Amino acid sequence: xxxxxxxxxxxxxxxxxxxxxxxxxxxxxxxxxxxxxxxxxxxxxxxxxxxxxxxxxxxxxxxxxxxxxxxxxxxxxxxxxxxxxxxxxxxxxxxxxxxxxxxxxxxxxxxxxxxxxxxxxxxxxxxxxxxxxxxxxxxxxxxxxxxxxxxxxxxxxxxxxxxxxxxxxxxxxxxxxxxxxxxxxxxxxxxxxxxxxxxxxxxxxxxxxxxxxxxxxxxxxxxxxxxxxxxxxxxxxxxxxxxxxxxxxxxxxxxxxxxxxxxxxxxxxxxxxxxxxxxxxxxxxxxxxxx
Amino acid sequence: xxxxxxxxxxxxxxxxxxxxxxxxxxxxxxxxxxxxxxxxxxxxxxxxxxxxxxxxxxxxxxxxxxxxxxxxxxxxxxxxxxxxxxx
Ligand code: SF4
Ligand code: SF4
Ligand code: SF4
Numbered sequence: 336x337x338x339x340x341x342x343x344x345x346x347x348x349x350x351x352x353x354x355x356x357x358x359x360x361x362x363x364x365x366x367x368x369x370x371x372x373x374x375x376x377x378x379x380x381x382x383x384x385x386x387x388x389x390x391x392x393x394x395x396x397x398x399x400x401x402x403x404x405x406x407x408x409x410x411x412x413x414x415x416x417x418x419x420x421x422x423x424x425x426x427x428x429x430x431x432x433x434x435x436x437x438x439x440x441x442x443x444x445x446x447x448x449x450x451x452x453x454x455x456x457x458x459x460x461x462x463x464x465x466x467x468x469x470x471x472x473x474x475x476x477x478x479x480x481x482x483x484x485x486x487x488x489x490x491x492x493x494x495x496x497x498x499x500x501x502x503x504x505x506x507x508x509x510x511x512x513x514x515x516x517x518x519x520x521x522x523x524x525x526x527x528x529x530x531x532x533x534x535x536x537x538x539x540x541x542x543x544x545x546x547x548x549x550x551x552x553x554x555x556x557x558x559x560x561x562x563x564x565x566x567x568x569x570x571x572x573x574x575x576x577x578x579x580x581x582x583x584x585x586x587x588x589x590x591x592x593x594x595x596x597x598x599x600x601x602x603x604x605x606x607x608x609x610x611x612x613x614x615x616x617x618x619x620x621x622x623x624x625x626x
Numbered sequence: 627x628x629x630x631x632x633x634x635x636x637x638x639x640x641x642x643x644x645x646x647x648x649x650x651x652x653x654x655x656x657x658x659x660x661x662x663x664x665x666x667x668x669x670x671x672x673x674x675x676x677x678x679x680x681x682x683x684x685x686x687x688x689x690x691x692x693x694x695x696x697x698x699x700x701x702x703x704x705x706x707x708x709x710x711x712x713x
Contacts, residue, residue, distance in 0.1 A: 555658075
């Protein structure tokens with residue numbers, strides 16, 4: 336029943352001329368891209384009105400593989416680029432897909448401030464606990480005791496709990512899944528695409544070539560099996576209290592889903608207050624409604 | 627023994643059947659589809675593909691229920707299922 340003339344349903348959404356992608360065998364990134372595209376499709380948004388921004392790293396390659404308007408920024412600068420994009424063209428649904436190193440180390444400040452301002456964008460952070468592309472250096476998410484190229488005796492540094500950081504910075508939507516929860520991932524991405532405000536999703540993903548090799552974790556398949564045993568779904572969990580470690584539970588779920596005024600709404604309110612007394616107000620207001 | 631009515635008075639629920647398509651040369655042999663197929667339809671084949679991996683092969687065609695899990699989990703878009711109408 337093999338029919339190589341048939342088309343895979345994802346082919347419409349991927350740049351097939353660039354395939355095969357560079358991701359290693361049994362890396363979770365391909366699954367996450369599939370889920371992302373399905374989520375966007377299920378949200379019913381015009382794909383011409385979706386833009387994807389990514390930074391550098393294995394996950395940064397996503398921007399080059401999906402058939403949407405996309406931009407591959409310099410290291411760590413995906414969020415400032417996406418903020419500008421969203422503010423200049425507010426019809427767009429802007430998604431940032433990048434790795435833990437790009438978003439939380441090099442671009443850490445951008446992330447917390449975009450969350451604080453509640454800029455309307457969807458940030459999908461693929462957490463594989465290490466810098467994969469550059470050869471396995473310690474990342475801000477590497478668990479205590481894990482081995483990496485720059486931690487040959489085990490990591491001494493306390494890692495970030497990504498959902499905790501995003502929640503503390505003020506994100507209006509915070510969720511965590513693993514690459515194994517691809518159906519739930521699709522639903523969450525659909526929900527995020529429709530939601531206003533800063534949405535943060537952490538996807539725990541296997542890095543078979545670097546993290547698993549350094550830590551004797553086997554292949555990506557072994558890691559997915561491990562996720563199956565370790566992950567627990569608890570939507571009520573407090574994002575501050577669910578750090579990830581080498582062992583122990585991976586608490587998944589949608590932890591925060593609330594509505595706060597977005598950055599643009601606050602800007603508008605500010606402008607209105609300021610100019611309401613001037614005679615040009617009408618002109619400005621009309622121009623606003625045209626934009 | 628003959629029943630005057632089928633259990634619950636209903637026909638047997640219709641089950642979909644899927645027809646599986648594999649792009650062998652795209653596969654990177656990760657085994658996700660083989661491991662997580664709920665009906666164990668797939669297994670590694672003995673042949674090598676262009677990249678040197680063992681792509682999956684279908685061992686129980688009839689058992690596939692068109693759940694689409696293999697299609698969703700494949701990181702390389704190498705496998706997909708089409709619904710076949712009747713069973
Ligand atoms: S290095 Fe790790 S994260 Fe990068 S493609 Fe390979 S498995 Fe995936
Ligand atoms: S569609 Fe479902 S049952 Fe059929 S091969 Fe794929 S995973 Fe198995
Ligand atoms: S999930 Fe895809 S890449 Fe992995 S073994 Fe199956 S067909 Fe091959």
